[in-house]
């Protein structure tokens with residue numbers, strides 16, 4: 001049994017004294033302890049070495065003390081396992097030297113054996129579970145099929161992912177074949193993570209907001225929903241689709257335990273779209289962590305009052321920025337812990 005199960009209780013919709021809190025990308029570059037390891041080991045070495053991945057996962061638990069841990073890894077280990085080369089370049093970010101652009105390219109993409117290709121992630125989970133000693137739950141994650149397609153086709157990050165969209169709109173048959181392969185791989189991968197003891201999974205649709213509401217229903221949501229249906233009997237599933245407030249109403253009809261909300265959607269509207277059934281997670285503007293600490297405290301209180309303390313998980317509206325002062329990140333977490341209605 002997990003000693004601090006506040007996060008799991010909020011996912012199940014149980015009433016709590018105060019909402020649980022964690023931060024997307026909490027294992028990352030704003031922590032000097034993370035930077036010390038980043039200087040010594042390149043990105044995928046950190047992902048592939050269970051001793052490093054587990055140490056990086058528990059760093060924020062020791063320093064910031066959120067109510068849940070998220071495994072240090074990356075959404076791009078999936079395309080890597082599917083026979084698509086992925087590098088992480090300093091100053092550029094993800095770099096895929098052979099992007100997927102044609103029907104023939106899609107045919108080269110495989111649904112891999114998870115144990116063989118991603119066993120190192122499972123080893124990292126085993127080691128992390130041991131280090132956490134059941135103090136807090138561990139979250140596993142994957143990118144949404146659409147967000148993975150964005151990187152696979154574009155070959156790198158982008159402001160608009162227009163090459164990815166061009167591929168979908170000019171060759172929808174190949175796009176759907178690729179999305180289905182990513183979906184099948186992701187289901188196998190997340191089920192294996194659950195077997196190794198993660199207590200919940202989050203699907204990041206970081207680039208869902210690049211699509212129109214109509215295209216979202218063709219190229220993103222149906223694939224996420226397949227993953228939700230495949231996992232819902234086994235674990236708690238959170239879907240965070242950035243920029244997709246327009247899809248919240250449909251997503252709330254699925255078997256998700258919680259839906260992520262970014263800072264462009266008010267707590268009020270998010271509740272209106274999703275009804276009273278589903279737990280919501282978010283939505284502090286990550287840049288607002290640069291505000292003076294008393295302002296952060298005030299805004300956290302307003303955010304919780306807005307969502308309500310139940311069926312709610314306090315979080316940022318997207319990942320923490322590398323330049324945020326550690327004491328401001330800690331003030332955010334502490335302000336949630338100090339919440340009184």
Ligand SMILES: Cc1c2[nH]c(c1CCC(=O)O)Cc1[nH]c(c(CCC(=O)O)c1C)Cc1[nH]c(c(CCC(=O)O)c1C)Cc1[nH]c(c(C)c1CCC(=O)O)C2
Pocket residue numbers: 023024025026027028029038043070071072073074075076088091092093094141143157204206318319
């Ligand atoms: C789009 C996306 C990626 N990766 C991820 C997403 C979805 C979440 C989001 O939208 O922010 C998910 C991710 N990536 C990482 C985590 C670790 C767990 C956590 O949240 O703390 C998680 C959950 C580690 C990481 N993944 C990455 C870093 C930073 C680089 C490093 O550590 O060397 C970390 C801590 C690299 C990465 N990986 C990716 C990008 C865009 C980058 C940044 C490139 C850069 O700015 O240098 C792809």
